[in-house]
Amino acid sequence: MKIKLVIILLIVLQSVCKSQEPDSVLVKNYKIDFAVPEQPAFNILGTNPSDILRPSDVKSLSVILPQFYNGSDIIIPQAISMEVAPFLLIKNNTIKLNEFDKKPWLYNFRISIGTSKEDINEVKYSKIALGGRITLINEGDLKSDKKYRKELQKLMQLEVKxxxxxxxxxxxxxxxxxxxxxxxxxxxNEFENYLIKKQSESTIKNISRRDTLNKIKENYKKENWNKRKLDIAYAYLGVSPDSIIKNIKSKKHSTWLTFGYPLTKKGQHLIGLNYTYVYADSLNKMTDQIDRFKYSTLSLGTRFYYGSNDFKGFIEGQYKFSGLNDSHNWLLNTGTEINIKEGIWLVFNIGYYVNDINKNNSKKSFYSGFSLRFS
Amino acid sequence: MVEKVKINPNGERVKIEISFTGLIVASYEYLLWEAQSNTVLETHQGNNQNPHDDDYLLPMPLANNIGRIIDVRTRFVGLDPDDLKKYEVKVEIFQPNSIRQVIDSGIVNGKSQFSQIYITIE
Structure with missing residues (x-):
């Protein structure tokens, strides 16, 4: 019931934000918010059992605050993750369009850092995660879409002439x-006024007028949110029993490969592969000492999105093999993403996880997630 | 922006080069105005898609260009105004042993913006 109330609240909040659009459009008139930000460093923290790392837009900075609602109260998140595009930041003042076109992969390279706390046997462990990713295919990127840029170029040429x-x-x-x-x-000064007067009389649309530019942007968002994308990513996870850096022990190395493509105008299909190398500790009863051992996990996931860029639902299935006990694990996950305001996303999901499905003592559990994402 | 640039009327040909910095989509028109007149002698259109086709030569004989005005008006839109805010429109005047730059720069706002550079040739 509480979850339903929250969803209704979010829908109301979204409609309120929509009604305020003219102001936000004035401020950030050209911002494109496609996919919600997902980050390798966030995923390896393990706050959500899904192993699909969704391709997302390149932003100089994006932040994820997971689990800020515990089912009854809004809480201070126990984890935070942020991602930056370093070359985009470094070249901020000197980049040229043709340089960007020559090496788009360099400018969409992103590094992420995340941290969280976890209680294990009454010890509060600190987790620190570092990640990197490159987008190899991004057909929904306004910056590198030459057809879209040509359309703008023509409008600019007409206006300047x-x-x-x-x-x-x-x-x-x-x-x-x-x-x-x-x-x-x-x-x-007189000419500028003459220009304004002439433009207001002209039948030629003046593209400096907000509505025309916004129309181009809105059409772009509608038509391109689900276009083909291919991301490759890596992340490292370290764990420390305190907050001291030198006590960090390696816990995981993880790599992702995710491909997304459109399914009709309103749908998108993601296929994700994840390989993780895990370091684990166990108590050796013979020597009474902690032994380190290693194992791998391999996941294959598929996720379908349906809706619009601002509001969409998804359903996901995932198979995971774990080398820890040669177990076969399954996950079903569904949820919704809401772009409540430019650069702010709410993501809610609920799932069912079956661990070691082939054994009689298999564990089954429901889980849910509720995160706030900024880009 | 109005600037004055001296050329050597007895020197080699003068090349005018237009370039852009910033993640922007830009289109411009280059006009060469006759001195003390409202007649346009040359018009060229261009954009920042290809940086290798944005240079123009002043007509010969060079002495006839004294008093003429180079007019570069640009319309542009920033492609990522949240992250890549700065733009620069640069007009360079080359003659052997002499380079002069006229730069108009600022911040993109996500809307269609214009830059206006006038250069009087002396």
């Missing part, structure tokens, strides 16, 4: 030369 035609007309109507024009601020 129209403005120059008005400039010639203005000089002739005033009977002045270009030399007179550039040496007199009054003429320049």
């Amino acid at each position: 129209t403005e120059n035609d008005y400039k010639v007309e203005f000089l002739k109507s005033k009977g002045i030369t270009m030399t007179d024009f550039i040496s007199n601020e009054e003429y320049k």
